Amino acid sequence: MTPSAFSRRSFLQTGAAASLTSIVPAANAITANRGTAIPPVTDTTMHWLDGKAPLRFEGATFGVPWPRGQLRSTAKALDFKLAKHPIQSWPLAFWPDGSLKWTAHALAGGVPAGELKLEQGKPVAGGLSVEQSATQITISADDLVWTVPTSGAALIKEATRAGRVTLKNLKLMALRQDGTEPELDGKTARQSFTSRVTSVTVEQQGPVRAVLKLDGTHSANGQEKGHDWLPFSVRLYFYAGAESVRIVHSFVWDGDPAKDFIAGLGVTAQVTMSNATHDRHVRFSGEGVGVWGEAVRPITGLRRDPGQAYKDAQVAGKALPALSGMAKTVQDGLKWIPEWGDFSLSQLSADGFTIAKRTAPGHAWIASNGGSRAKGLVFAGGASGGVALGLKDFWQRAPVRLDVRGAANDLAEVTAWLYSPSAPAMDMRSYRSAGEMDTFAEQIEGLNITYEDYEPGWDSSVGVARTSELQLWVLAATPSHQVFSDMAEQVANPARPVATPQRLHAAGVFGDWDPADTSTTRTPARQLIEDRMTVQLDQYLKEVEQHRWYGFWNYGDVMHAYDADRHMWRYDIGGYAWDNSELSTDLWLWYSYLRTGRADIFKLAEAMTRHTGEVDVYHAGPFKGFGTRHGLQHWSDSSKQPRVSNAAYRRIYYYLTADERVGDLMRELLDSDADLHKVDISRKLTQKPGEEAVPPPMPGLVGASFGTTWGSWVAAWLTEWERTGDLKWRDKIVAGMQSIGALKHRWFASAAPYDPKTGKFAGPGDKPAISHLNAVFGVIEMSSELLPLVDAPAYRRAWLEYCRYYNAPRQELFELLGKDLGKPNLADTGSRMTAYAAFHERDRALALRAWREFFSSSALKGDGKTRHIGGVAVMRPLIEQPGISTNASAQWGLAAIQNLALVGDSLDEAAKAAGLVE
Structure with a gap:
């Protein structure tokens, strides 16, 4: 059945016709995205993302796709089992x-043994x-009980383990500073803020997974004056079989960049310390599997030997044997051994951390040790927990x-600083000088x-x-070094069950892609393209490390363009700096993961999804719902566009992980078309000096x-239609599709007046134009997904026409449009549109x-070659690809993926004709 043959009657059917309370397999054939029949999947065996089972597992959630028509259910809870x-x-x-x-499936904590085969059937009970x-919500799992108040300062009021109150008052903290750092002739003052929860929503309540969403703001502490600021949304994830809660912390920056400087942003909790100070311990994760662990009152290394059993017990984090058996000289001298109350691990850059401790506030810090990169886990407690x-x-x-x-006190505090108070205060001001480029003419010159x-x-x-992820454990005893190391690995690299590329592909989701061909029998032409794609992906993984694309606001983004003369990315050259999703880098990485299953690409x-959906997009203020075009700062370019806030860049991650925060981000965008009149998203190059923007021809249109x-x-x-079944969103999509198809030049009109209320385009559409940007921000992928789902024959014809003629010889395009539009840009990118038309x-x-068209790219003609640069030419040795471009890399990679999927059967013939292979 072709997409156009999909009847409107079947299209209009909803789940109401099959409102079943259990999962029912379909008996008939299934229509896949490409309009061909595919069989039901019979094996859904999950695998660990990193290739092996973790040593410790705190639970996880994953998504699994199903072919169209295979399973039906409208129940809120589904019956699946995964062994025992x-x-x-x-x-x-x-x-x-x-x-x-x-x-979506939530798997309980405790490392599952054997095959992770997902099947229909009654699941094992979870017990959460x-x-x-x-006034409060209580979550219970085994001997762990968490108490979450419905309002106030605490996110978690207390947590008990086997009846013992171990944790109290989990809160958020923020430090405001009235300047950046103190200058030689000035001072700065700091003000502290604490979380104030205004609402709590129970999103899931077991039996394996419970999710609580807490919303609020940061309020000034004590008598300090100050308005509430930094609104937050925190989700708490509880899993049966786990000793921890996962915390997803999101906040919106809403301060005055000239006056409000974030000097610290943290999550803190109190720990009950009931053991003797020689039985209290602090642990930090170090480099790799390494652990730093010491007691609050150490008994090793003393002038007098307490006995090996005592030293062994303290190093292991266990309670010391009865002191009566300890050497008398040490017993008598215990009171003189300092009690170390405060400990800090400070990682001020991606390349180094230090550990220090002191006895109490007002006393000197003593340096202990350091290293390069810590995994980010701290413990405080004792033999009792x-x-x-x-x-x-x-x-x-x-x-x-x-x-x-305060580790020597009855209540200690553990704090994870998402932004360290030891660093210069966060500076959110513009990098430009005041009064720079005031006139339109000057701005054009600058651009x-x-x-x-x-x-x-x-x-x-x-x-x-910005969103951050944390893990909080309530433990019954001090963990051994090995256990603590395993916990740290779970923080740095959370274990994830994932489906194979073959299983994902069998469901017919995400449009046109195929699993990577890694067989020894693949043809030379396919090997050439597969190898080239691997080289480019590997290079970007290197670039993140080589050029230190790290930091609170930066991590997850890549740069836009390279400067081979300096052997540097153009971090200081305006629009050539941070990429901000330019030309769909996010999609390139996600489709590369789908087809390879590579863990490093997933990460x-x-x-990138965490970054681009948060940092590059406005979540409040006049630009809410719009993203910022690439620039030197993530928000510095004045072009605010939906192409950056694009939900297409988030939805693959959402479906693979069922991540609620990313689901929120996509839902924020549903009505952003209604705000288009508030923001002129066009760049200045579309206007001439002295001209004003042309108003829409009718009121209410943009x-x-x-x-x-x-x-x-x-x-x-x-995504919203898929998630909810609400036909409002399907109808809005179809309205736009059909109205594009009704214009004289259809897709070749490029743009038209739009009505946010109806979702329709208006006007004759009689002025043909080609914008190479129109097809490179996800609309190719979205059209591939949508056309098999909706009954929009006019749009299908318009899209196929655009795909066939975008790269057509100029004479053919002239005959179609009656106007010479010149040679289109990004011909290799456009090749995947040609391939789409060829396939269908x-x-x-x-x-x-x-x-x-694809072979016309320089990507297969040498620009992918790398060279080693060292010596005085660079700060550190690096492997450089001189011709690298993120625009080209992303679009070439996406074109390669789609072309292989659609017209891979003609690759060998084409490659031989082009002289690429023999």
Whole structure:
């Protein structure tokens, strides 16, 4: 069945026709994304992302796709089993016929043994429960009980282990400073703030996974004056079988960049310390598997020997044997051994950390040790129990810090500083001088030389956000060094069950891609392209490390363009600096992961999703819902566009992980088209000096491009339709599609007046134009996904026409449009549109043309070669790819992926004709 043959009657069907309370396999054939019949999947065996089972596992959630029509259910809870391991399952997305498209599964803590085979059937009970009252929520799992108040300063009021109160008052902290750092002739003052929870929502309540969402702001402490600021949203994830709670911390920056400087941002909790100080311990994770561990009152290394059994017990973190058996000289001298109350691990850069301790505030810090990169976990407690707190991407997000305070007191504090108070205060001001480029003419000149579009006030950081992930353990005893090391590995590299590329592909999700061909029998032409894609992916992994793309606001992004003369990316040249998703870098990484299953690619793509969805997008203020074009700072370019806030860049991660925060980010964008009139998203190059923007022809309409604007909104609407089944979003998509198809030049109109209320484009569309940017921000991927799902024949014809003619010979395009539009840019990128038309129209000659267009890229002609640069030419030796470009890398990679999937059967013939292989 072709996509156009998909009837409107079947399209309009919803899950109501199959409202079943259990999962029911479908009996008939299934329609895949490409319009071909595919069989049901029969094996869903999950694997560990890193290739082996973790030594410690605190629970995880993962998504699994299903072919269209295979499984049906409208129940909120689904029946799946995974051997004898507790699992909780629920619907994540639906196909248009109401069948399940994605299911989410929460796996309990405790490392599962054997094969991770997901099957239909009754799951093993989880044992996690949630009780609610007007003032608090209690989560119980085995001997762990967590108490979450519904308002106030504490996120978690207390946690008990086997009846013992071990943790108290988990809170958020922020430090405000009224200047950056003290200058030689000035001073700065700091003000402290604490979390104030205003609402708590129970999103899930067991039996394997409970999720609580806490919203609030940071309020000034004590009598200090100051307004509430830094609104936050924190999710707490509890898993049966786990000793910990996962914390996902998100906040929005809403200060005055000229007056409010974040001097510290942290998560802190109190720990009950009931053991003798020689039985109290502090642990820090070090480099690799390393652990730093010491007692509050150490008894090793003394002038007098207490006895080996005592030293062994303290090093292991166990209670000392009865003191009566200790050497008398040591017994008598215990009172003179200092009690070390405060400990800090400070990682001020990605390249170094230090550990220091002191007896108490007001006394000197004593340096202990240091290293390069710590994994980000701290413990404080004793033989009777304690608390460990870890921060994911610890050294990558530097400056960061881990603290223990008051370890010699009855209540200690452990703190993970997401932004360290030891570093200079966070500076969110513009890097530009006041009064720079005030006039339009000056701004055009600046754009032409630095490629960054600037207008005063449009380079504001107000409204950007950041999400951090933490893990908090409540333990019954001090962990051994090995156990603590295993915990630290879970903080730095959380274990994830994942489906194989073959299993993901069998479900027919995410459009046109195939699993990577790694066989020894692949043809030379395919090997050439597969190897080239691997080289480019590996190079970007190197670039993150070689050029230290780390830091609180930066980690997860890559740079836009390279300067081979300096052997540096153009970090200081306006629009050539941070990439901000330019030309769909996010999608390139995600599709590369889908087809390879590589853990390193997943982790880079995950970091990018966390960054680009938060930092590069406004979540409050006049630009809310829009992202910022690439620039020297992530928010410095004045072009605010949906192409950056694009939900297409988040949805793959969302479906693979069921991550609620990313789900929130996509949902934020649903009505952003209604705000388009508030922000002129066009760049200055589209105007001439002295001209004003042309007003829309009718009230209530705004000018919108089909690709960079409408195509970005479509991703959010599609995701919401899939998640909820709400036909409002499907209808809005179809309205836009059909109205594009009704214009005289259809997709070749490039843009048209748009009505946010109806989702329709208006006007004759009789002025043909080609923008190479229109197709490179996800609309190709979205069209591939949407056309098999919706009944929009006019759009299908328009899109196939655009795909066929975008790269067509100029004479053919002139005959179609009656106007010479010149040679389009990004011909190799456009080759995947040619391939799409060739596949769906079964045109082998067009398929060969697609490969010729693809081969025109310099990517296969030497620009991918690397060279070693060392000596005085660079700060450190590096492996350089002189011709590297993120625009080209992302789009060439996406074109390679889609071309292989669509017209791979003609590759060998085309490659031989081009002389690429013999």
